[in-house]
Amino acid sequence: xxxxxxxxxxxxxxxxxxxxxxxxxxxxxxxxxxxxxxxxxxxxxxxxxxxxxxxxxxxxxxxxxxxxxxxxxxxxxxxxxxxxxxxxxxxxxxxxxxxxxxxxxxxxxxxxxxxxxxxxxxxxxxxxxxxxxxxxxxxxxxxxxxxxxxxxxxxxxxxxxxxxxxxxxxxxxxxxxxxxxxxxxxxxxxxxxxxxxxxxxxxxxxxxxxxxxxxxxxxxxxxxxxxxxxxxxxxxxxxxxxxxxxxxxxxxxxxxxxxxxxxxxxxxxxxxxxxxxxxxxxxxxxxxxxxxxxxxxxxxxxxxxxxxxxxxxxxxxxxxxxxxxxxxxxxxxxxxxxxxxxxxxxxxxxxxxxxxxxxxxxxxxxxxxxxxxxxxxxxxxxxxxxxxxxxxxxxxxxxxxxxxxxxxxxxxxxxxxxxxxxxxxxxxxxxxxxxxxxxxxxxxxxxxxxxxxxxxxxxxxxxxxxxxxxxxxxxxxxxxxxxxxxxxxxxxxxxxxxxxxxxxxxxxxxxxxxxxxxxxxxxxxxxxxxxxxxxxxxxxxxxxxxxxxxxxxxxxxxxxxxxxxxxxxxxxx
Amino acid sequence: xxxxxxxxxxxxxxxxxxxxxxxxxxxxxxxxxxxxxxxxxxxxxxxxxxxxxxxxxxxxxxxxxxxxxxxxxxxxxxxxxxxxxxxx
Numbered sequence: 300x301x302x303x304x305x306x307x308x309x310x311x312x313x314x315x316x317x318x319x320x321x322x323x324x325x326x327x328x329x330x331x332x333x334x335x336x337x338x339x340x341x342x343x344x345x346x347x348x349x350x351x352x353x354x355x356x357x358x359x360x361x362x363x364x365x366x367x368x369x370x371x372x373x374x375x376x377x378x379x380x381x382x383x384x385x386x387x388x389x390x391x392x393x394x395x396x397x398x399x400x401x402x403x404x405x406x407x408x409x410x411x412x413x414x415x416x417x418x419x420x421x422x423x424x425x426x427x428x429x430x431x432x433x434x435x436x437x438x439x440x441x442x443x444x445x446x447x448x449x450x451x452x453x454x455x456x457x458x459x460x461x462x463x464x465x466x467x468x469x470x471x472x473x474x475x476x477x478x479x480x481x482x483x484x485x486x487x488x489x490x491x492x493x494x495x496x497x498x499x500x501x502x503x504x505x506x507x508x509x510x511x512x513x514x515x516x517x518x519x520x521x522x523x524x525x526x527x528x529x530x531x532x533x534x535x536x537x538x539x540x541x542x543x544x545x546x547x548x549x550x551x552x553x554x555x556x557x558x559x560x561x562x563x564x565x566x567x568x569x570x571x572x573x574x575x576x577x578x579x580x581x582x583x584x585x586x587x588x589x590x591x592x593x594x595x596x597x598x599x600x601x602x603x604x605x606x607x608x609x610x611x612x613x614x615x616x617x618x619x620x621x622x623x624x625x626x627x628x629x630x631x632x633x634x635x636x637x638x639x640x641x642x643x644x645x646x647x648x649x650x651x652x653x654x655x656x657x658x659x660x661x662x663x664x665x666x667x668x669x670x671x672x673x674x675x676x677x678x679x680x681x682x683x684x685x686x687x688x689x690x691x692x693x694x695x696x697x698x699x700x701x702x703x704x705x706x707x708x709x710x711x712x713x714x715x716x717x718x719x720x721x722x723x724x725x726x727x728x729x730x731x732x733x734x735x736x737x738x739x740x741x742x743x744x745x746x747x748x749x750x751x752x753x754x755x756x757x758x759x760x761x762x763x764x765x766x767x768x769x770x771x772x773x774x775x776x777x778x779x780x781x782x783x784x785x786x787x788x789x790x791x792x793x794x795x796x797x798x799x800x801x802x803x804x805x806x807x808x809x810x811x812x813x814x815x816x817x818x819x820x821x822x823x824x825x826x827x828x829x830x831x832x833x834x835x836x837x838x839x840x841x842x843x844x845x846x847x848x849x850x851x852x853x854x855x856x857x858x859x860x861x862x863x864x865x866x867x868x869x870x871x872x
Numbered sequence: 873x874x875x876x877x878x879x880x881x882x883x884x885x886x887x888x889x890x891x892x893x894x895x896x897x898x899x900x901x902x903x904x905x906x907x908x909x910x911x912x913x914x915x916x917x918x919x920x921x922x923x924x925x926x927x928x929x930x931x932x933x934x935x936x937x938x939x940x941x942x943x944x945x946x947x948x949x950x951x952x953x954x955x956x957x958x959x960x
Contacts, residue, residue, distance in 0.1 A: 365930075370911075373929035377903045380934050384899045387941040388892050392948075506931060510921035520921030538915070538926045548908050573959045575949055582941035589934050596930040861885055862875070864957045 303447065306685040313483050313689045314460055317696070320479055321464030321472045329729050332469030333400040333708050334569045339474055341576040345583025347477035348567040350484065350693070351701035352379075352558075352584070353591060354430070355437025358484060358694035363669030365599035366606075369529070370540040372596065374547055374825075378554025380585060380592050385559040387581030391568040393777045395577035396860040400569060401705075402562045402769060403713040409776040410784040411853055413718065418791055420713045422768050423562040427702040427709075428743070429761045430563075434702070435747025437695040441671075441688055443638075451748050457696065458744040465700050465707075465740070466733045470570060473700045480693040485590060487690025491674045491683050492594050495601045498677060505597035525600055528607055528614075533657030537600070542823075543815065549826030556832055557762030560770035563705045574863040602669045605676045610654040610662060622651030622661075631675035640665035699743065707736035760802055763824075767794035767831030775839060780857035781848040782839065790839025798831030875955065884955045891947055895940050903933040 339347070357379070365372030397405055403423060407416025435454050442453025464472045492505040500521060502508035512520050525537040535541050542550075558564065567584075568577045609629060612620035625643065632652075635641040642663045643652050654662040671691065674683045711732035716723060723731070768791045775782040775790075805813040805824045815821055822830060849857075875881040906914055907929035914925030922931075952958035 370926055370929060373907060376930055377907055377933055380937050381899065381903050384896070384937050384940050388895060388944055509931070510919070510927065512921060522921050522923075522926075538923050539912075544908060548904060551904065551908065575945070575952065575959060578941075578945040578948060582938070582945050585941055586938050589938050593931055593934055861888075862881070862957050863952055864959050 302681045302684050305681050306688050309682070309685040309689045310692060313479075313693060316479055317460060317464060317476045320476045321468045324468050324472045324475045329712075329725050329732065331471045332729055332732055333704075333712065334566070335469075335471040335474045338572055339570045341571050341580040342583050343478050344474065344567060344571050344576075344580045346481040346587055347474045347570075348564070348580065348584035349587035349591075350477040350481035350697035351567060352564060352588060352698070353484065353694055354698035355434050355691060355695035357591065357595075358488065359437060359441075359670055359691050360667050362595040362598040362602065362673075363666035365596050366603045366669050367666050368540075369535060369537040371542050371547065372599065373540075374542075374550045374554065376592055376596060378551045379558055380588060381551070382555040382558025383581055383585040383588070385555060386564065386568075387578060387585070389777070390559060390565065390773055391577045391581050392574045392863070393860045394565060394773070395568050395571065396574050396863060398569075400566075400712055401708050402565050402773070403709065404717070405776065406769075406772055406787075407713070407717065409853065409856070410772075410787045411850070412784040412788065415772075415784060415788050415791070416713060416717065418788065419769070419772075420709050422764055422795070423709050423713075424706055426561065426761045426765055427563060427706045428739075428746075431699050431702040431706075431739075431743040432746035434695045434699040435743050438692055438699075439747055440667075441691045441695070454744055454747040457692070457699075457747075458740055461696055461699050461703065462737065462740045465703050465736050469732070470704055473697075473704055474570060476700065477697045480697040481587060483693040484690040484697075485587070487686045487693070488591055488594060488670075490686060491677065491679055492598050492601075494679050494683065495605070495673065495677045496597065499601050499604065505594050505601070509597035509600055521600060521604065525604055528604070529656075532607070532611075532655035533659075534655075537603070543821045546815070546818075546821050546823050546826055549822045549829040551826075553766050553826050553828035553832075554762055556770045557764075557766040557828055560765035560768070560773070561761075562709075562765075562769070563701045565769075566705060566708070567701075598670065598673065602673050602676065605673075606664065606669075607654060609676060610652045622649070622653040624651050626650070628652065629675075631672050634675070635668055635672055640668045703736050703739050703743065706739040707732045710735035710739075760799070760806075763798045763802055763828030763831060764795060766828035767798040767835050771832055771835040771839065775836070777857065777860065780854045782843055783846055783849045785846045786839040786843030789842045790835040793838040794831045794835030797834045798828050801827045801831075875957065880955055884951065884957065887951055888948070891944065891951075895944055898936065899940055902928060902936045907933050 361375055364375065394405060399405060399408065401423070403416050403419035406419040407413065435457060438457035439450035439453040442448055442456065443450045464476050468476070493503060496502050496505040496508035499514060500508040500511040501514040502511050509521065512518050513524060522538055529535060529537045540547065568580060571577050571580050608614070609632075610623060612623045614620055625645070632641055632643075636643070644661050644663075646661050652662060653659055654664070671687060674687055711728055715731055716728050771794065772787050772791050775787060801819075802824045805818075813824065815823070819830075875884070906925060911925035911929060914928065915923040917924040919927055949958065
């Protein structure tokens, strides 16, 4: 069977599965629509959280990024996992005890202020749209490469599927679909990784193969070889970085804190029955995430060695390779050339391809293809290629659904029910939630088809905003019971204002100046959220000192959320 | 009130904070410490095919993160039981 037919079959089967689950798990009330009735098993919730979190970017792009960045790729690996420790220890149990539906709910009630609620709603909606546009694009790319339909058709199919199970099932439908999607995506990620690890090093586990010696009998360690190849070709040594230490520190911190502050991640911990389940669920979620995140850097290293050796020719003796003739190029090079993601420019007219980090380089290889082309680079069977396509789509769909739900909840619950139309019935609210989800999908689809040029730029924005606004406000809301509305609001505004100004200046107003010499203390726009967070804390504390502390009943509320049981439920909604 | 008295309540919260601080310290040391600030120093030590600092940055810290959350879960469940505030 050829690759395309197999891809149709496997992707089609996965879609049928998602739809079947959606029909089975329809939501009947707002409680089910927003938080799946609060009755999800912690392990299932952990899987769903993992699928929700790991987006098209984690699945498709991350290993490729690391492959080209070497050591510096650690900012993503540490940043996107370390945030869960903060979540589990400092946020999840308390927010679960608080027992409301959304992050703006917490901010609004804890700081007894509609202004605070509104600021939080706007941030939540902005962060989610930023993200979801990228996901829809991811679906489009996978469809167009593997099923050879055009991107528009691909995006529309993706929209239709997400629409179906988000609008019908709400959080309940999404949670159980995400469990299935996690299984599909992790299987699809691991199969090629294991195959390649065995081929290159003889180790079944990519995590140990990463640090093993090569299977060709030379006794050279994989990373040693990669360091050697890299320096020989004019790149930096793979295992050491090029970014400044303080910048790496700040980017990692911004991504960690941003992760812990992202509304679509936090909301997952409202879906489990008890406080102790929230703790457990965070542990399982990180375990499921770690399976992919510890495999990714191994794939990155294997893929880089494979790619360099395919293009430049294998290192046989002491002599450095001079390139593979284009006429003998493997089919993956020509396949991906069609998509424009690989290109070859025969500068020295010798008919051979050559890849390097200096003036001899003749190749352009897009980072995003590393995971998708990996099975082809390693000559794996056709069904593995089809599986990777299904996995990429699962990753994109699961994340989009989670984000769309936050958008619809923010509109129907935080904006309408808690703000503009407090008297609407549960049925009406549910109707508005579905309507908002539907509209959000259409808008996201539009951005998927016509991606604004700044999608990649605004990702830094999403994390920076979450890090500099939500995270400090929630932390102080739990651990400083006297913190008041004025302190929290001015802190959020100062944090966001500072972070946004820095990013907008370097990314949009004056991109030419975006070099390390001009950065404050050498901190790049990607890492500035960490500084913005400190600004938020500092401003909040100063303003707090100058104004009246939170009223007694709010302090009592904070007391209550600190204990799993006892002094009554935090809220009877 | 599930706590026996106000003292117990304060003690529970103190123990919770102490545990949290300890675990966050480990969290900081393995990621920001070993993986970033001390990476060059640790890279002089070789662990199989890995330089140690590089290993912490791209593998080791993540394993520790997972362990930290499960330790927190286990210890907190014990604490809840000891103070009679576990949910059952």
